[in-house]
Amino acid sequence: MALNKLTTEQQQFYEDHGYLLGLPVIFPGEEAKQLQKGYEQLISFLQDDENPSDIMGWHKTSRWLYDICTNPQILNYVEGVLGKDFYLAASEFITKSPHSDKTVPWHQDSYYWSTALNNTVTVWLAISDVDEANGAMKVIPGTHKAGIIQHKIAGDDAILSFELEQGTFSEKDAVSMVIPAGGISMHVDSLIHGSGPNTSDRWRIGFVIRYSKTMVRWDPQVYPNFQLYMMRGKDDYGYHPQGELPVEPFGRPPYTKRIRKRE
Numbered sequence: 001m002a003l004n005k006l007t008t009e010q011q012q013f014y015e016d017h018g019y020l021l022g023l024p025v026i027f028p029g030e031e032a033k034q035l036q037k038g039y040e041q042l043i044s045f046l047q048d049d050e051n052p053s054d055i056m057g058w059h060k061t062s063r064w065l066y067d068i069c070t071n072p073q074i075l076n077y078v079e080g081v082l083g084k085d086f087y088l089a090a091s092e093f094i095t096k097s098p099h100s101d102k103t104v105p106w107h108q109d110s111y112y113w114s115t116a117l118n119n120t121v122t123v124w125l126a127i128s129d130v131d132e133a134n135g136a137m138k139v140i141p142g143t144h145k146a147g148i149i150q151h152k153i154a155g156d157d158a159i160l161s162f163e164l165e166q167g168t169f170s171e172k173d174a175v176s177m178v179i180p181a182g183g184i185s186m187h188v189d190s191l192i193h194g195s196g197p198n199t200s201d202r203w204r205i206g207f208v209i210r211y212s213k214t215m216v217r218w219d220p221q222v223y224p225n226f227q228l229y230m231m232r233g234k235d236d237y238g239y240h241p242q243g244e245l246p247v248e249p250f251g252r253p254p255y256t257k258r259i260r261k262r263e
């Protein structure tokens with residue numbers, strides 16, 4: 001089947017508002033169920049003191065995840081916002097168990113990353129159905145145009161360490177990223193976003209995939225082991241080494257004990 005490309009209207013919407021929602025579902029029906037099975041296979045590798053949010057960067061060790069990240073339809077959409085030269089930078093699961101109080105505080109990704117603004121996009125792939133009740137991500141449209149805003153230390157129930165001060169943006173403008181399992185949203189790195197608690201009986205499971213233009217350099221002091229995977233076009237910058245392709249269909253990096261803030 002022919003692959004979709006973003007329309008000029010969708011590209012303009014992303015440019016103006018900093019996100020895209022309502023794209024055709026990437027993995028419909030049975031394929032969405034397969035996503036859930038694959039996810040269960042991955043969580044079976046977790047140690048007792050780990051949780052699903054510790055599945056970070058496993059696209060390097062699990063061919064199944066790598067293949068999701070290189071899905072041609074996803075890459076077509078990414079090309080529509082980043083242009084022709086881009087790489088896969090990172091991936092992780094962001095999950096909330098039923099009735100979890102955990103929140104993702106309002107933040108801008110680029111505050112954490114210190115990368116060149118608005119050159120990295122996150123594809124948020126819903127592994128479960130995601131809606132307001134189970135803690136869908138929310139974005140504040142247009143806030144990627146205001147540059148980086150100061151963050152403060154986040155509260156105890158927050159999955160992340162820093163959050164924006166109240167009053168630095170208007171929460172009433174928030175849009176909920178309601179996505180069926182197998183569908184995606186996309187958001188640019190400096191867009192303000194976050195998510196509330198899971199008030200439902202269902203898990204909320206999201207797999208986030210980050211893609212950057214080749215001109216984006218991740219600070220080697222902060223990311224000493226950064227490896228990229230070229231997705232499309234060519235790398236004229238050579239800032240980072242290319243990672244090795246994962247061999248195992250399902251595999252994980254070596255376990256290391258560390259202090260975790262996530263649930």
Ligand SMILES: O=C(O)CCC(=O)C(=O)O
Nearest residue numbers: 094104122137194195208
């Ligand atoms: O999943 C969420 O609720 C937030 C996701 C997020 O912060 C991100 O993808 O950058």
